[in-house]
Amino acid sequence: MTPPSTPGDLPGTPPPDHLAATVPVPAGAVLEAHGVQHAYRRTVALRGVDLRVDAGEVVAVTGPSGCGKSTLLHAAAGLLVPQAGTVTLLGRDLARLTEDERALLRRREVGIVLQFGQLVPELTAVDNVALPLLLDGHPADGARRLALDWLERCGAEDVAATMPSDMSGGEAQRVAVARALVTGPSVVFADEPTGSLDTLAGRQVLGLLVAAVRERGASLVIVTHDNTVAARSDREVRLVDGTVASEAVLR
Amino acid sequence: MCIVIGMSTADVVLALLSRGPAHGYDLKRGHDTWFDQGRPLAFGQVYATLARLERDGLAAVAHTETGGGPERTVYEITPAGRARLAAWVAEPAEPAAPGADELIRKTVAALRLGLDPAGFVARQRAAHLRRMRALEQTPATDPTSRLVVEHAVAHLDADLRWLEVAAGYVSTDGAAAPVQLLHHVAAGDHSDDSPDDQSDDSPDDHSDDRSRA
Numbered sequence: 001m002t003p004p005s006t007p008g009d010l011p012g013t014p015p016p017d018h019l020a021a022t023v024p025v026p027a028g029a030v031l032e033a034h035g036v037q038h039a040y041r042r043t044v045a046l047r048g049v050d051l052r053v054d055a056g057e058v059v060a061v062t063g064p065s066g067c068g069k070s071t072l073l074h075a076a077a078g079l080l081v082p083q084a085g086t087v088t089l090l091g092r093d094l095a096r097l098t099e100d101e102r103a104l105l106r107r108r109e110v111g112i113v114l115q116f117g118q119l120v121p122e123l124t125a126v127d128n129v130a131l132p133l134l135l136d137g138h139p140a141d142g143a144r145r146l147a148l149d150w151l152e153r154c155g156a157e158d159v160a161a162t163m164p165s166d167m168s169g170g171e172a173q174r175v176a177v178a179r180a181l182v183t184g185p186s187v188v189f190a191d192e193p194t195g196s197l198d199t200l201a202g203r204q205v206l207g208l209l210v211a212a213v214r215e216r217g218a219s220l221v222i223v224t225h226d227n228t229v230a231a232r233s234d235r236e237v238r239l240v241d242g243t244v245a246s247e248a249v250l251r
Numbered sequence: 252m253c254i255v256i257g258m259s260t261a262d263v264v265l266a267l268l269s270r271g272p273a274h275g276y277d278l279k280r281g282h283d284t285w286f287d288q289g290r291p292l293a294f295g296q297v298y299a300t301l302a303r304l305e306r307d308g309l310a311a312v313a314h315t316e317t318g319g320g321p322e323r324t325v326y327e328i329t330p331a332g333r334a335r336l337a338a339w340v341a342e343p344a345e346p347a348a349p350g351a352d353e354l355i356r357k358t359v360a361a362l363r364l365g366l367d368p369a370g371f372v373a374r375q376r377a378a379h380l381r382r383m384r385a386l387e388q389t390p391a392t393d394p395t396s397r398l399v400v401e402h403a404v405a406h407l408d409a410d411l412r413w414l415e416v417a418a419g420y421v422s423t424d425g426a427a428a429p430v431q432l433l434h435h436v437a438a439g440d441h442s443d444d445s446p447d448d449q450s451d452d453s454p455d456d457h458s459d460d461r462s463r464a
Binding site: 064227228230231232233236238245246248249250 | 376379404407408415
């Protein structure tokens with residue numbers, strides 16, 4: 001059953017008890033997924049996957065193409081509701097939230113970086129980064145200042161006034177990282193964040209993302225097929241054909 | 252931790268000497284700076300190498316220093332030494348010979364004998380990733396030491412990719428079916444190469460609400 005939306009879901013209001021479906025989580029876990037199953041029309045992507053991520057942990061989800069790793073990340077981030085299993089993110093059972101409530105949770109407490117940045121093409125870099133804050137009703141001045149600050153930290157201040165179509169892939173990913181971090185999320189999800197970049201640019205963006213997340217003590221779930229990316233994590237969860245094939249603590 | 256293995260010490264000493272006259276200790280320090288992830292060069296090896304280079308006419312004694320401490324012999328590179336150095340650098344390095352590696356021996360044995368092959372691959376993978384992680388955290392003291400680290404990382408990465416492929420290729424002795432390790436486990440008859448894989452790694456149905464989330 002989906003609990004009804006409350007007025008707290010409207011943009012511009014502070015996040016109080018707006019997300020009703022709170023369940024107890026083990027101390028330290030920011031994400032707990034149990035028995036997650038999901039199939040697309042002709043392909044089974046996930047065959048019952050468990051995934052737990054602790055506060056401050058950097059977890060790499062790896063595996064060959066088609067192993068289900070992206071689907072798992074989308075389910076964990078509330079971008080997709082799996083057909084079976086439960087996902088508890090920051091104490092909320094995602095299946096019991098409405099789509100709006102999930103969107104609000106993502107915007108306020110979660111950062112997401114995808115392979116191609118997924119910037120809004122009609123907005124400059126600074127407006128892209130400020131967008132989550134503006135959607136939440138923050139005053140434009142303050143939002144832009146904070147956005148500029150994050151662009152600077154991500155080494156993308158030079159493109160602050162640039163439109164996404166005029167950016168290099170590396171610049172766009174730096175902007176995407178800034179946008180994911182501007183709200184101060186406690187967990188960041190990244191799906192092949194360096195997949196579209198050459199080796200050097202990819203390493204720089206990845207280094208930036210991991211450093212920023214670690215500095216904040218946030219958690220990071222990063223989906224990758226790149227071993228050198230996985231090697232930056234504290235723990236690798238390897239998926240093969242929709243199930244967890246192995247786990248390795250690297251720390 | 253020894254990353255640089257099988258390197259020709261004589262060629263490296265020659266390379267270091269080409270920067271200008273130097274005595275044994277200078278050369279040892281130079282070597283250890285260039286290859287700071289590798290095994291330090293032993294003094295005995297420096298002097299033995301210098302003696303060999305001198306014998307072969309590739310290096311010569313420039314002069315001896317006697318200021319205060321013990322006498323030190325300063326060596327310099329000869330024209331023949333410079334020619335040899337140029338030829339050494341110009342010649343591509345022999346790619347690592349296959350089949351002589353402990354990783355390969357173990358993998359082949361584990362997979363052919365069916366000795367918990369999945370566990371073997373998982374443990375080997377973890378060991379490689381841990382090493383890679385440690386290397387990534389090595390502070391870069393200077394650009395060339397970073398290059399040596401990058402080389403080691405690239406090799407570990409190549410091993411990991413090979414391990415994945417090997418697991419799919421090697422058959423268990425006496426068994427008809429290949430060891431099914433990484434693909435097709437419990438896959439039934441669904442093809443791993445079906446176009447629906449696309450929908451897994453990039454479920455585009457959701458891209459819109461992501462960017463505006």
